[in-house]
Amino acid sequence: MDYVIGLQNSTEPRVEMERQPAFDHWMFKHHFTFNEARGRNITVQCNLCLPKVNILSTARDSTSNLKKHLERKHAEHYRKSPSGDGPSDSGHEVKGPSDKKHAKMDHAVYNYTTQSKLNALVFNFIVEDVQPISILEQPGFRKLIEVLSRGKKVMSRKTFDCRLEAAFDKMKEELKKKLDSVQSLCTTADIWTVNNRSYFGMTCHWLEDNLERRSAALACTRIYGRHACETVIAKIQEIHSSYNIESKIRATVTDNASHFVKAKEFSSEDDFEVDESQFEDLGSILSEGEMGADFFLSYFLPPHQRCAAQTLNLIASKDLADAISTGPTHKLHDSSMAKCVAIWHKARDCSTVVADAMESIANVQFTAPCMNQWSSKYFAVHKLMSLTDSQLTELTDLLDVPNFMPEEIAYLKEYADVFKPVAVAFDLLQGEENCFIGIVIPTLLTLKRKLQEKMANTRFFSEVIDNTVKAIDSRFKQVFDSPDARLATTTMPQFRLWWLPESEREVLRAQLVTEVSQLVFVPETANTNVGSVNEDEFFSYGPGSSGNRDGNRGAAEEVRMYLEGTNKDLKCLDDFPRIKKVFIKFNTTLTSSMPVERLFSHEGNIITPKRNQLADEHFERVLLLRYNSKICSLALE
Known part of the structure; x- marks a missing residue:
C-alpha cells in the first residue's frame, strides 16, 4: 500500500521514514478497504456494511476505532486474539509484528477451517465448476490445499465418489x-x-x-x-x-x-x-413403421410439443428464403446479402485497429452473426441499415468491400422494416420464466396481422409476406387447432377471449366453464406478491384495467366475471381461484425447448x-x- 513520503533534500539532515500504519498489520484488516491517508489519520471503508458506504477514520498508530465498530455493528465477525498477541489497540506506536506473532495469528485464522469444511469446499469446487475428478490426485492441487489449510489433507478420489453418490x-x-x-x-x-x-x-x-x-x-x-x-x-x-x-x-x-x-x-x-x-x-422416418404392436403397448408418452421458437426460425430461414429465391428480387437479395456477409467476415477477422475504427464510425460494434439463426442474421442486417448512407460508405471503404448500390440499400432497409415483427415474435417465444404456451396463438395472430399491414406499402416483399403468412398457418396448424393451447390463451388475463372472432367465443367459453366445473373449489387467500405482467406493445387485444372480487361464486359465474374483466395483470387471477388453477394446468407447458439446450451449452x-x-x-x-x-x-x- 502506497503512502506519500517526503523526498529529502541533499543539504538537509536525513529523517527517519514514517512507520507503517497499525492497520497494515491488523488481523481484521480484510474486513476494510483502505481509502486515503489524512495527516496522522487514515480513512477506510467497511466491507461488511455494504451496500451502504461507511467511511471510518482511525489514527495511523491505532485500530481502536475500527475494533469498536466491529464489536458494535459486526460482533459475529469479530474474534479477539486468544493470547492477546495481536496488534495493539492503544494509542502507542505499533512496530511490525514478529514471526512468532504472525504464526499465532495465522494459526487462529486457519483453525476455523475444519477437515469437514475443507472437504465440503473442495467438493463444491469440483461440482460448481464441473472440474475433472482427477484434480484430486494432482500433486500441485494437493500441495496447494495442504499449505492453505495448514496440513489438512485433500479427500481421496474414492471418498469424493462416495460423497458425490x-x-x-x-x-x-x-x-x-x-x-x-x-x-x-x-x-x-x-x-x-x-x-x-x-x-x-x-x-x-x-x-x-x-x-x-x-x-x-x-x-x-x-x-x-x-x-x-x-x-x-x-x-x-x-x-x-x-x-x-x-x-x-x-x-x-x-x-x-x-x-x-x-x-x-x-x-x-x-x-x-x-x-x-x-x-x-x-418423411422416411414417419413411413418406416419398424415398431410392432408389442413395442407400442409397452410405452406411454405425454403429448409432444414442438419448440415454437424453432418452428418460427424454420419459417424465417427456409420458407421466407424459398419465397425470396423464387421471386423477382432474388438477384437483388443475393447481391445485397453477399455484401453484408463480406462486411461480417471482415469484421470478424480484422485487427484491433480496424475494429476500433469501425466502432468510431457509428459508435457501435459490428460482429458476425450466427448464420443458422435467422434472428441473429436479421439483427446484423438491421444494425447495418441503421447507419446513414455516408457512414455505410465509410465502413465499406475501411474494410475494402464493394459499396452498396442505392437499390440494394433500399431493399435491405425494407427487409429490416418488414420482418421486424418476426424477430420480435421470435424473442417472445424463446422465453422461459415468464413465457407460457398461452402466448403462442396471440403472438402468431399478431405477427400475421402486422405482416399483412405492411403488404400494401412494400416494393419488394408483397409475395414473400403472403407466403410467410401461409407458412405460419401451415406449420402452426397443430397449435391453432389445439384445445389445450386455446384454453391456455383464454386463461391469460392479457388475452381472455379478445383474440377470437365473435363467432367462436361462445364455444371456448363453454369449454372453460366445463374445465372450471371439474375443479374442487378451495377458497384461497389473496397473494399480493405476484409481480404484474407488463403490457407489450406487440399485442393489441382488449381494453384497459380493473377487476372484480368475489370468493364464493359458481363456476359459470366465475368464468363470466373473469371474461368480462379488463385487468391484464396475472395477479388478478387471485380473484378467480378456479381460473387460476386452470391457468396453471394449461400454461405449465413451455413454448420453447431452449432450457434443455442451455443445460448442455451453458451449465454442462x-x-x-x-x-x-x-x-x-x-x-x-x-x-x-x-x-x-x-x-x-x-x-x-
Whole structure:
C-alpha cells in the first residue's frame, strides 16, 4: 500500500521514514478497504456494511476505532486474539509484528477451517465448476490445499465418489418430494452430440401457486448407437418413471428433429397427425413403421410439443428464403446479402485497429452473426441499415468491400422494416420464466396481422409476406387447432377471449366453464406478491384495467366475471381461484425447448476439454447437482 513520503533534500539532515500504519498489520484488516491517508489519520471503508458506504477514520498508530465498530455493528465477525498477541489497540506506536506473532495469528485464522469444511469446499469446487475428478490426485492441487489449510489433507478420489453418490441421491430424493406436490409438469428433451459422444438431456418445469416458474434437470445421460425412435421413446419413459411423474406431464417439448417428431406417434393424443410435407426430413422416418404392436403397448408418452421458437426460425430461414429465391428480387437479395456477409467476415477477422475504427464510425460494434439463426442474421442486417448512407460508405471503404448500390440499400432497409415483427415474435417465444404456451396463438395472430399491414406499402416483399403468412398457418396448424393451447390463451388475463372472432367465443367459453366445473373449489387467500405482467406493445387485444372480487361464486359465474374483466395483470387471477388453477394446468407447458439446450451449452460445458476427463456417470451427477442447487438447498452441503 502506497503512502506519500517526503523526498529529502541533499543539504538537509536525513529523517527517519514514517512507520507503517497499525492497520497494515491488523488481523481484521480484510474486513476494510483502505481509502486515503489524512495527516496522522487514515480513512477506510467497511466491507461488511455494504451496500451502504461507511467511511471510518482511525489514527495511523491505532485500530481502536475500527475494533469498536466491529464489536458494535459486526460482533459475529469479530474474534479477539486468544493470547492477546495481536496488534495493539492503544494509542502507542505499533512496530511490525514478529514471526512468532504472525504464526499465532495465522494459526487462529486457519483453525476455523475444519477437515469437514475443507472437504465440503473442495467438493463444491469440483461440482460448481464441473472440474475433472482427477484434480484430486494432482500433486500441485494437493500441495496447494495442504499449505492453505495448514496440513489438512485433500479427500481421496474414492471418498469424493462416495460423497458425490450420497449428494446425488439426496438431491434426487428431495427433487422427487418437490415434484410429488406438483399437479402439472412440462418436460423438455434434446440430444446433443459432441466429440463423438451423444447425450440425452431432460429438464422439467412447473408453476408454483404464486405463478412463479421453477425448473430442474432430470437427466443428462449418455446414449449409444443410432438416434432411433425406439431409443428416444425408451429414454423418455425411463426418465419420467424414475421420478414418478408420468401422469403429471402436460407435454414434452423438443426441437423439430425427425427422431423426436416420430416419437410423437406413440403419444396419447389420438387425433394428432404429422404433415410430412411440412418437414422434409421426416418423411422416411414417419413411413418406416419398424415398431410392432408389442413395442407400442409397452410405452406411454405425454403429448409432444414442438419448440415454437424453432418452428418460427424454420419459417424465417427456409420458407421466407424459398419465397425470396423464387421471386423477382432474388438477384437483388443475393447481391445485397453477399455484401453484408463480406462486411461480417471482415469484421470478424480484422485487427484491433480496424475494429476500433469501425466502432468510431457509428459508435457501435459490428460482429458476425450466427448464420443458422435467422434472428441473429436479421439483427446484423438491421444494425447495418441503421447507419446513414455516408457512414455505410465509410465502413465499406475501411474494410475494402464493394459499396452498396442505392437499390440494394433500399431493399435491405425494407427487409429490416418488414420482418421486424418476426424477430420480435421470435424473442417472445424463446422465453422461459415468464413465457407460457398461452402466448403462442396471440403472438402468431399478431405477427400475421402486422405482416399483412405492411403488404400494401412494400416494393419488394408483397409475395414473400403472403407466403410467410401461409407458412405460419401451415406449420402452426397443430397449435391453432389445439384445445389445450386455446384454453391456455383464454386463461391469460392479457388475452381472455379478445383474440377470437365473435363467432367462436361462445364455444371456448363453454369449454372453460366445463374445465372450471371439474375443479374442487378451495377458497384461497389473496397473494399480493405476484409481480404484474407488463403490457407489450406487440399485442393489441382488449381494453384497459380493473377487476372484480368475489370468493364464493359458481363456476359459470366465475368464468363470466373473469371474461368480462379488463385487468391484464396475472395477479388478478387471485380473484378467480378456479381460473387460476386452470391457468396453471394449461400454461405449465413451455413454448420453447431452449432450457434443455442451455443445460448442455451453458451449465454442462460439454465442449470443453476438461469435461472429457469426467466419466459419463460422474458427469451427469455433477451437472445435475450443479443445476438443481437452485431449488434443492441440500444438494451441495
